[in-house]
Amino acid sequence: MQVNLAEAADLLKRGKVVAIPTETVYGLAADARNEDALREIYAIKQRPADNPLIVHIASSEQVLDWAETFSPLAQKLAKAFWPGPFTLVLPAKSAVSTIVRAGEPTVALRVPAHPIAQQLLQQTGLGLAAPSANKYTQLSPTTVQHVEDGLGQHIPVLDGGACQVGIESTIVSVVGEQWQLLRLGMILEAEIELIAGVATISEQKTLPKAPGQHLLHYSPKTPMQLFSSREALIQAATTETNCAALLIGDGKIDNGLTFNLPNNPAEMAEKLYDTLHQMDALTVTKLLIETPENSPEWSAIHDRLSRASYKVH
Numbered sequence: 323m324q325v326n327l328a329e330a331a332d333l334l335k336r337g338k339v340v341a342i343p344t345e346t347v348y349g350l351a352a353d354a355r356n357e358d359a360l361r362e363i364y365a366i367k368q369r370p371a372d373n374p375l376i377v378h379i380a381s382s383e384q385v386l387d388w389a390e391t392f393s394p395l396a397q398k399l400a401k402a403f404w405p406g407p408f409t410l411v412l413p414a415k416s417a418v419s420t421i422v423r424a425g426e427p428t429v430a431l432r433v434p435a436h437p438i439a440q441q442l443l444q445q446t447g448l449g450l451a452a453p454s455a456n457k458y459t460q461l462s463p464t465t466v467q468h469v470e471d472g473l474g475q476h477i478p479v480l481d482g483g484a485c486q487v488g489i490e491s492t493i494v495s496v497v498g499e500q501w502q503l504l505r506l507g508m509i510l511e512a513e514i515e516l517i518a519g520v521a522t523i524s525e526q527k528t529l530p531k532a533p534g535q536h537l538l539h540y541s542p543k544t545p546m547q548l549f550s551s552r553e554a555l556i557q558a559a560t561t562e563t564n565c566a567a568l569l570i571g572d573g574k575i576d577n578g579l580t581f582n583l584p585n586n587p588a589e590m591a592e593k594l595y596d597t598l599h600q601m602d603a604l605t606v607t608k609l610l611i612e613t614p615e616n617s618p619e620w621s622a623i624h625d626r627l628s629r630a631s632y633k634v635h
């Protein structure tokens with residue numbers, strides 16, 4: 323059910339859940355201080371209660387409404403990457419609902435750049451908890467159509483067009499002057515390191531891990547297989563009776579539908595989930611996916627593709 327900005331703001335203020343656009347993916351938003359509304363998000367998504375939500379705020383000025391500390395390093399990162407596809411995990415104020423942070427001592431905060439998300443945050447004055455607007459483990463939505471297909475027509479949705487970043491935000495945990503990457507995204511580790519002036523702390527040291535980062539995630543329903551070699555993909559296609567392929571750049575397979583995405587990380591990310599949604603809607607038995615080169619600019623796309631193709635044995 324589509325709603326306009328004023329209706330969305332009104333629903334959110336009354337403790338209802340609304341799917342909203344952001345520049346990364348659509349979020350299933352609710353007032354982050356309203357525990358009934360937060361429970362509704364988990365129920366609609368069928369999300370385990372140990373997987374915390376990101377709180378979206380209008381600007382860095384609101385960080386200290388949620389976080390106990392906003393260290394100089396966290397401030398530097400916020401200044402460089404907000405508004406944008408970047409989430410900071412900081413020590414939480416004790417008043418922050420344990421539901422939104424799933425019992426963690428930290429809270430995840432993001433200032434989205436999408437103009438409609440910004441207007442909504444400013445008009446409501448709320449912090450909006452918003453996970454991606456899809457059922458648990460399914461593909462994230464980047465259009466209103468994806469939200470409606472995944473969650474049903476009864477969820478109020480605010481249309482903001484197709485998401486331009488296309489994959490979920492980069493998540494960084496900051497404790498004092500140390501930081502750690504918790505989820506890869508289109509803001510790269512090297513860019514963060516440049517701003518931070520220090521390298522990420524090593525894996526062994528214990529900054530909080532991202533809970534809820536299960537391997538099986540962002541998955542289409544159709545089985546997916548990844549290929550780093552175009553030749554191997556073409557060869558595999560000849561042995562399949564009913565498949566579709568996703569190729570990077572030009573080219574096609576002979577015995578199935580081919581989808582092509584640009585050989586450029588930002589452009590591929592923008593279209594990735596939409597293409598996987600389209601491929602998943604076909605009645606084929608397998609999706610053959612060509613993977614990009616192994617370089618840092620492609621790391622977030624590799625991450626999403628490997629999670630999407632992960633199968634429980």
Ligand code: TXA
Pocket residue numbers: 344346347348349350373374375376407409411423426428429430432452453454455489490491493504530531532533534535
């Ligand atoms: O781009 C995005 O981040 C989108 C849009 C809607 O903003 N949101 C999104 O939310 O991807 P979600 O719930 O699908 O993923 C958020 C992830 C969780 O899986 C969890 O690992 C991490 O954020 N997270 C949230 N709060 C955390 C916390 N306190 N500590 C560590 N990780 C946290």
Ligand code: MG
Pocket residue numbers: 453454462
């Ligand atoms: Mg998600």
